[in-house]
Amino acid sequence: MTTRVEIVNDFLAINVKVGSTIQQIVEASGSALPFGCRDGECGTCIVEVVQGMEFLSEKTDKEIKVLKESCAGLCTTNTRLSCQMKIAKPNGVVRLKY
Numbered sequence: 001m002t003t004r005v006e007i008v009n010d011f012l013a014i015n016v017k018v019g020s021t022i023q024q025i026v027e028a029s030g031s032a033l034p035f036g037c038r039d040g041e042c043g044t045c046i047v048e049v050v051q052g053m054e055f056l057s058e059k060t061d062k063e064i065k066v067l068k069e070s071c072a073g074l075c076t077t078n079t080r081l082s083c084q085m086k087i088a089k090p091n092g093v094v095r096l097k098y
């Protein structure tokens with residue numbers, strides 16, 4: 001039971017298990033997507049979910065707060081913190097752009 005994660009900037013595509021974090025996927029794949037705190041505090045890992053938001057975990061209150069502070073009003077509903085997202089459902093495609 002996997003979902004396909006594509007990181008557009010790096011031309012990477014990986015099939016991953018439900019429950020995997022995007023941070024784990026990015027770090028294992030060799031993607032250049034940057035991380036800072038890895039704890040949802042700094043906003044360094046902001047990405048745009050181009051496709052497949054329904055296959056990801058919901059935003060936490062902490063993520064919503066940091067996105068508001070980091071985006072200066074430029075975030076959309078598809079803006080997420082990579083270190084806070086997990087694959088929540090199988091059989092999907094999640095496309096990320098940073």
Ligand code: FES
Pocket residue numbers: 034035036037038039040041042043044045046066081082083084
């Ligand atoms: S690495 Fe700091 S918020 Fe994700």
